[in-house]
Amino acid sequence: MSSHGIKDRVAIVGMGCTRFGERWELSTADMLVEAASAAYASAGVAKDDVDAYWLGTLGSGSSGMLLSSALKLDYKPVTRVENFCATGSEAFRNACYAVASGAYDVAMAIGVEKLKDSGYSGLVGAAPPSDGTGGTLSAPARFSMLAPAYAAKYDVARADVKRAMTRVAYKNHFNGARNERAQFQAEVPEERIANATPVAGDLGIFDCSGVSDGAAAAIIVRAEDAHHYTDDPLYVKALAFAAGPGSGPIDPHYDYTTFEEVVRSSRDAYAQAGITSPADELMMAEVHDCFTPTELVLMEDLGFSARGTACRDTMDGRFALDGALPVNPDGGLKSFGHPIGASGLRMLFECWLQLRGEAPAGRRIAERGKRYGLTHNLGGAPGECVSFVSVVGAERG
Structure with missing residues (x-):
């Protein structure tokens, strides 16, 4: 049995993406601003038009404050999510469900990671305690x-x-x-x-794969509203x-x-x-x-x-x-x-x-x-x- 799904109930009307790489010249906040700004411009909206935000990051921040402080948001709800390497997708999934439910009209999913500044060659963060049966290989x-x-x-x-x-x-x-x-x-x-x-x-x-810094963002609205923002939405x-x-x-x-x-x-x-x-x-x-x-x-x-x-x-x-x-x-x-x-x-x-x-x-x-x-x-x-x-x-x- 599959999920009920939300086919054609929400649409992407704006997106932004930074260049990925060793971005020593940019902070995590800088990359968030760059990706979000590009998404706002793409959808033709201002940041205050977005009702709620979902932020995906594995190790570059510990709460929604990472985004709200970077964008100087006016007391908007920001939810930080993490799900291993699917973290950015998880932010998108949750933002889509929030709009499809009718809870919000406009939501942003945004993801960021500043891996090069971590001092590690791969993923950031330490593994939690376990029963010892998990893999120990790189x-x-x-x-x-x-x-x-x-x-x-x-x-x-x-x-x-x-x-x-x-x-x-x-x-x-x-x-x-x-x-x-x-x-x-x-x-x-x-x-x-x-x-x-x-x-x-x-x-x-x-x-x-490469170890890099970068950010990307998407703006999601109800499907019936999509053409108010762009002639070419993605459903x-x-x-x-x-x-x-x-x-x-x-x-x-x-x-x-x-x-x-x-x-x-x-x-x-x-x-x-x-x-x-x-x-x-x-x-x-x-x-x-x-x-x-x-x-x-x-x-x-x-x-x-x-x-x-x-x-x-x-x-x-x-x-x-x-x-x-x-x-x-x-x-x-x-x-x-x-x-x-x-x-x-x-x-x-x-x-x-x-x-x-x-x-x-x-x-x-x-x-x-x-x-x-x-x-x-x-x-x-x-x-x-x-x-x-x-x-x-x-x-x-």
Whole structure:
């Protein structure tokens, strides 16, 4: 059974996104102001027109005061949320539900992270006390386990899986090189990617997403009011979220070739949106390519490739900019960067550009009669994660 959903009940009417990267020159407040200001301008509203705010951040602030003080809000409700790497998506999900419920007319979802100032090379924050059964490996080490497991299960040569991983990184750097907001804006030859310094297992440096600073924001209103703000709103077709039981590290049946949370959340999202064949009906997808083998597995969990065929489909160019289903046309986490609180909203920003025909010519996707965009975030690790899937469209109904 899927969620009841809120299909076509709310719409995005304005968005803003900063450049991601090592933004030493900006504070967290500066980035919030930049993203929010761009969203206000995009929707043609003033900050006082927004009734309530949802702020997503993992470690750059501890309450809604982070946003209210940065924007100098006039005693508006600000809710701070966190859900691992799906934090930005969680802010969006909650803002959409608030408007759909009738509680507010206009809401903003905004996410920010200032990772480079934390002093850590990866995620911020310490793990809470546990019973000791959870994984103790680094994030690259945990996700590196996907590649050999996939090769073994589907009888694919490990070298062929590595070549597909390299192609994922090449594709996403190719796309990011055409994105002025991306952290890494240069193409990287496949040979260099394949021979890069090892990090964990079959993962090299170029198989890992960027650690960055950034912010992104969206303004949400009721669908029937959308055209008061813009001629080209995006309508929310589906919002799906799944949190797993977290048993992967101690479950002898878990084989590291799938994220069941992604399977469940995507199935729910497709039911809400009325999508029966995602590979044929989606114009584009933004997925959580935290590591290159993650993207390969996601192609199958999201229903874009049949089981055991994601490597072949990737090598055949199915998910390239000019492929049948472009994946991460903005460069993804790999090239755009991954400031935790902003990533989910950054994915929606790319849907905003592509579905409205505003993406730069160098990476603009041909419509081909398809008008849906998908975003996917996961947070956690293989076998113990949360997963979010949204579907948005340029037309209501």
